[in-house]
Amino acid sequence: MKILMISALLASSMMGASLIDEAKKAGLKPIPSSVKAVEKLTSNPKNPTTAAKVELGKKLYFDPRLSKSGLISCNSCHNLAIGGSDGMSAAIGHKWTANPHHLSSPTVYNAVFYSQQFWDGRSAHLEDQAQGPIQAAPEMAASKEFVEGVVNSIPAYVKAFQKAYGKDVKIDLTKVADTIAVFERTLVTPSRYDDFLNGKQNALTKAEQKGLKTFIDKGCTTCHNDIALGGTMNPFNVTAQYKHMNVGDFKGDANGMVRVPTLRNVTETAPYFHNGQIATLSEAIKEMGRIQLGINLNDKETEEIETFLKALEGKKPTIIYPMLPASTAKTPKVDVVNP
Amino acid sequence: MKILMISALLASSMMGASLIDEAKKAGLKPIPSSVKAVEKLTSNPKNPTTAAKVELGKKLYFDPRLSKSGLISCNSCHNLAIGGSDGMSAAIGHKWTANPHHLSSPTVYNAVFYSQQFWDGRSAHLEDQAQGPIQAAPEMAASKEFVEGVVNSIPAYVKAFQKAYGKDVKIDLTKVADTIAVFERTLVTPSRYDDFLNGKQNALTKAEQKGLKTFIDKGCTTCHNDIALGGTMNPFNVTAQYKHMNVGDFKGDANGMVRVPTLRNVTETAPYFHNGQIATLSEAIKEMGRIQLGINLNDKETEEIETFLKALEGKKPTIIYPMLPASTAKTPKVDVVNP
Numbered sequence: 001m002k003i004l005m006i007s008a009l010l011a012s013s014m015m016g017a018s019l020i021d022e023a024k025k026a027g028l029k030p031i032p033s034s035v036k037a038v039e040k041l042t043s044n045p046k047n048p049t050t051a052a053k054v055e056l057g058k059k060l061y062f063d064p065r066l067s068k069s070g071l072i073s074c075n076s077c078h079n080l081a082i083g084g085s086d087g088m089s090a091a092i093g094h095k096w097t098a099n100p101h102h103l104s105s106p107t108v109y110n111a112v113f114y115s116q117q118f119w120d121g122r123s124a125h126l127e128d129q130a131q132g133p134i135q136a137a138p139e140m141a142a143s144k145e146f147v148e149g150v151v152n153s154i155p156a157y158v159k160a161f162q163k164a165y166g167k168d169v170k171i172d173l174t175k176v177a178d179t180i181a182v183f184e185r186t187l188v189t190p191s192r193y194d195d196f197l198n199g200k201q202n203a204l205t206k207a208e209q210k211g212l213k214t215f216i217d218k219g220c221t222t223c224h225n226d227i228a229l230g231g232t233m234n235p236f237n238v239t240a241q242y243k244h245m246n247v248g249d250f251k252g253d254a255n256g257m258v259r260v261p262t263l264r265n266v267t268e269t270a271p272y273f274h275n276g277q278i279a280t281l282s283e284a285i286k287e288m289g290r291i292q293l294g295i296n297l298n299d300k301e302t303e304e305i306e307t308f309l310k311a312l313e314g315k316k317p318t319i320i321y322p323m324l325p326a327s328t329a330k331t332p333k334v335d336v337v338n339p
Numbered sequence: 340m341k342i343l344m345i346s347a348l349l350a351s352s353m354m355g356a357s358l359i360d361e362a363k364k365a366g367l368k369p370i371p372s373s374v375k376a377v378e379k380l381t382s383n384p385k386n387p388t389t390a391a392k393v394e395l396g397k398k399l400y401f402d403p404r405l406s407k408s409g410l411i412s413c414n415s416c417h418n419l420a421i422g423g424s425d426g427m428s429a430a431i432g433h434k435w436t437a438n439p440h441h442l443s444s445p446t447v448y449n450a451v452f453y454s455q456q457f458w459d460g461r462s463a464h465l466e467d468q469a470q471g472p473i474q475a476a477p478e479m480a481a482s483k484e485f486v487e488g489v490v491n492s493i494p495a496y497v498k499a500f501q502k503a504y505g506k507d508v509k510i511d512l513t514k515v516a517d518t519i520a521v522f523e524r525t526l527v528t529p530s531r532y533d534d535f536l537n538g539k540q541n542a543l544t545k546a547e548q549k550g551l552k553t554f555i556d557k558g559c560t561t562c563h564n565d566i567a568l569g570g571t572m573n574p575f576n577v578t579a580q581y582k583h584m585n586v587g588d589f590k591g592d593a594n595g596m597v598r599v600p601t602l603r604n605v606t607e608t609a610p611y612f613h614n615g616q617i618a619t620l621s622e623a624i625k626e627m628g629r630i631q632l633g634i635n636l637n638d639k640e641t642e643e644i645e646t647f648l649k650a651l652e653g654k655k656p657t658i659i660y661p662m663l664p665a666s667t668a669k670t671p672k673v674d675v676v677n678p
Contacts, residue, residue, distance in 0.1 A: 062420050070426055071415075081401050081663045087409055088675040096435040098676045268665045280668055321658040324420045326607045329619055336427040337437045 016201030019209055023197060026216045027225030030197035031190045031314075042112045042185045047127055047178050049185055052164040057183025059160070059322045060176055065150050065331070067140035069094060069339035074133070074180060077105040080319060083268030084109035084187065089276025090248070093133075094141035095339065102248025104276040109316070110264045112185045114231030119274050120252055121233045121259040126184050130177035141339075144173045149332045151176060156325030189264060189314025204311055211308025214301055219293050229263040229312065236260075236274075237291050247275045264312045281306055355540030358548055362536060365555045366564030369536035370529045370653075381451045381524045386466055386517050388524055391503040396522025398499070398661045399515055404489050404670070406479035408433060408678035413472070413519060416444040419658060422607030423448035423526065428615025429587070432472075433480035434678065441587025443615040448655070449603045451524045453570035458613050459591055460572045460598040465520035470512060480678070483512045488671045490515060495664030528603060528653025543650055550647025553640055558632050568602040568651065575599075575613075576630050586614045603651045620645055 032038050043049040060066065064073040072093060077086045084107035086092075091099040103119050111117065117129035133139040134147060151157045151171050161171045161179075169175065193212075195203035204212065215221065223234045236258035252258040258274065271277065272284040285305050289297035297305070371377050382388040399405065403412040411432060416425045423446035425431075430438040442458050450456065456468035472478040473486060490496045490510050500510045500518075508514065532551075534542035543551065554560065562573045575597035591597040597613065610616065611623040624644050628636035636644070 064418070064421070065426065069431075071431055076410075079403070081661055082403070083665065087404065087666060088673075090675060092408075092410055092675055270666065279672070316662050319660040321660045322420055323655050326422065327426060327609065333618070334427075336429060336431055 016196070016204075016209060019213060020197055020199065020201070022216055023212060023221075026221040028197065028216075028221060028229065029225075029227045030194040031188055031227060033190075033194070033198045038188060038190075042188060044125065044127065044181070044185065047182060049182050050164065052160070053179050053182040054186055055322075056157075056160045056164050057179040057181070058319070059157075059324055060151075060180050061183050062322050063324055065324075065327065066134055066142060066147050066176070067094065068142045068146060068334065069336060070334040071336070071339075072140050074108075074130070077133070077139070078108040080108070080187070080316070083107055083265050084111075085269050087270070089271050091139065093139035094137065097138040099248070100138055101250040102275045103250055104271070104274060106259075106261055107265065107269050108184055109187050109189050109314075110228050110262050111231075112188060113226065113228035113262070114259065115226075116231070116233055116259050119250065119259055121257065122253065126181035127178045130180040130184070131173060134173070134177070146332055147173050147176055150327075153328050153330035153332070154325050155328070186317060189316055191264070191312055191314035193308075193311050194314075207304070207307050208311040211304040211306070211311075214304040215308050218289065218295065218297065218301065218305070220288070220305070223260045223292065224263050230260040231262060232260055233257040234260050247277055250274055263309055264314055266309050267313055281309060285309075355535070355543075355548060358552060359536055359538065359540070361555055362551060362560075365560040367536065367555075367560060367568065368564075368566045369533040370527055370566060372529075372533070372537045377527060377529075381527060383464065383466065383520070383524065386521060388521050389503065391499070392518050392521040393525055394661075395496075395499045395503050396518040396520070397658070398496075398663055399490075399519050400522050401661050402663055404663075404666065405473055405481060405486050405515070406433065407481045407485060407673065408675060409673040410675070410678075411479050413447075413469070416472070416478070417447040419447070419526070419655070422446055422604050423450075424608050426609070428610050430478065432478035433476065436477040438587070439477055440589040441614045442589055443610070443613060445598075445600055446604065446608050447523055448526050448528050448653075449567050449601050451527060452565065452567035452601070453598065454565075455570070455572055455598050458589065458598055460596065461592065465523050466517045469516035469519040469523070473512070473516070485671055486512050486515055489666075492667050492669035492671070493664050494667070525656060528655055530603070530651055530653035532647075532650050533653075543647075546643070546646050547650040550643040550645070550650075553643040554647050557628065557634065557636065557640065557644070559627070559644070562599045562631065563602050569599040570601060571599055572596040573599050586616055589613055602648055603653055605648050606652055620648060624648075 032041060039049060061074045064071050064076070066073065077091050077093070078084050079086055085105045089104055090102040091105040093099070106119065112126060117123035117126060118132065123129040123132065134142050135144065148171065158171065161169045161175065164179065165175065192203045223232070224230050226232065233253065235256060236252060266281065270281070271279050272281070278284045278287060282302050285302045286297050289295050371380060378388060400413045403410050403415070405412065416430050416432070417423050418425055424444045428443055429441040430444040432438070445458065451465060456462035456465060457471070462468040462471065473481050474483065487510065497510065500508050500514065503518065504514065531542045562571075563569050565571065572592065574595060575591060605620065609620070610618050611620070617623045617626060621641050624641045625636050628634050
């Protein structure tokens with residue numbers, strides 16, 4: 001009996017070991033297990049991560065006063081409490097405006113691992129990305145001058161910028177976005193899947209390992225690869241093939257390429273696809289098989305893959321809700337009824 | 340020199356001691372210094388505070404899925420990061436609707452010490468209050484059935500309610516509001532002012548003590564008294580006397596009485612008055628002198644009172660931002676564009 005159990009364990013371990021190799025060959029990469037290595041991987045050499053920047057960036061991320069109305073913060077659409085998104089099929093912004101292309105808010109968790117930001121990949125990194133929604137008319141709708149006016153009118157913010165960047169810091173929109181990006185770089189969620197790829201062969205159950213194998217064998221890793229299981233530009237045939245899902249006119253970048261969303265914490269980021277038209281994960285898996293891979297995944301295969309995807313639920317960083325410094329008489333006023 | 344310093348210190352202490360008596364005679368009361376005493380004071384015997392309820396209540400407080408749109412949480416208007424309010428002159432809710440009476444969102448911090456809730460005092464306690472905004476059409480706009488549908492569709496919520504109230508708990512809107520109220524009961528912010536009233540005579544500077552004395556002598560404590568420095572019903576003559584401030588048609592309760600707002604953390608809750616028409620604290624102090632007390636406070640007196648009010652800035656409880664359980668296929672769907 002003991003021998004049987006040991007040999008079963010060995011067989012499972014051996015399966016684990018070869019599956020790790022297979023996963024790596026398919027382009028999958030773990031979040032490193034050491035905190036130092038994660039910090040090194042996520043820090044931007046041109047805008048290095050420091051504790052002072054992270055703390056200030058967190059405040060700015062949660063501050064609705066960076067929007068023209070004073071009501072919308074980064075966290076409104078990329079809500080860290082509900083998977084880093086908003087659960088909406090389309091982002092809703094300034095004066096309750098839906099995204100004009102009916103695009104949904106991508107999760108901010110693990111976005112640091114993307115090689116492009118935004119659904120059309122028009123932004124190379126988080127520092128650049130963070131400037132977008134603050135200024136976009138259907139999102140936070142603030143002008144550069146307004147944001148700079150707000151931040152510079154609040155002495156505690158000025159002091160925090162000086163602490164983070166030195167006495168002579170010029171606090172402009174670029175600096176604000178850079179600082180928000182540093183905070184966002186800390187929003188990574190290591191999971192049991194990472195433990196597995198990092199060599200801990202029993203970190204995933206047999207069913208999850210089976211699911212990972214199916215995920216690889218069926219070709220999902222063609223697009224969903226690297227650390228984020230997503231994050232690069234790929235052709236996305238949904239709008240062409242499925243008219244009924246064609247809510248909004250989004251067609252990707254100039255070459256019809258779309259930034260592949262991460263599958264980490266995908267259980268928390270329904271509804272799915274760029275336009276949020278798919279409600280459940282199993283539906284999303286089947287649709288992707290049909291549209292992107294040209295195969296029909298049966299119920300068993302779909303379930304296997306779903307079991308694997310659930311194992312991508314990661315451990316969120318602990319976030320102490322920031323207490324923001326008060327506005328002053330110099331803080332630009334907002335007209336909330338007609339902002 | 341030494342003797343002079345000591346006698347100055349003694350004089351200041353004696354002033355402190357008699358001022359404490361004076362403050363208490365004027366109806367001012369501190370937040371107790373012992374954590375146990377605060378817990379006893381803020382717990383509702385019919386709905387006692389427990390760690391399980393506080394944790395669940397915090398989750399519900401931050402959960403936008405309790406609103407019809409899925410976008411608005413209690414924290415949207417009573418934002419714990421910016422003084423427990425929203426910095427707006429009128430609350431903005433469902434589909435960007437302004438409060439029809441142009442009423443602003445009162446702070447949730449220390450609201451547990453109010454004897455009435457809402458500007459017109461129509462609610463006797465937080466448990467009752469919390470049911471209002473969830474259902475109000477211009478606020479979260481959710482029906483009872485919708486809220487109950489959402490919470491019961493999420494197994495982790497059901498489990499948390501069972502942990503808090505026992506296996507047989509019926510999870511309805513009342514229970515949801517009761518639980519949110521328990522969390523809100525923990526949102527108290529003791530300050531140096533409380534240390535002072537609790538007997539630590541050097542907890543307030545001389546200037547702050549002078550301000551407190553002016554605050555009492557001028558009669559501000561007629562309305563701004565008890566622990567909250569506010570929270571009871573009083574006549575409020577603003578709408579009658581100041582037409583230019585009469586934004587909205589709010590006239591108080593049936594007897595023209597208005598719930599006096601707390602002065603704790605008042606530096607963080609501009610703009611002031613029920614309709615947010617007063618931008619600065621010094622203006623608010625002068626207006627209140629004129630309208631409510633029939634006196635003209637000069638610049639010196641106004642500054643003294645303002646110096647005291649600044650000492651009411653309290654220590655906020657540390658809030659770890661909650662990670663909310665994911666929606667399921669059974670969670671009621673929302674149409675975000677036309678909710």
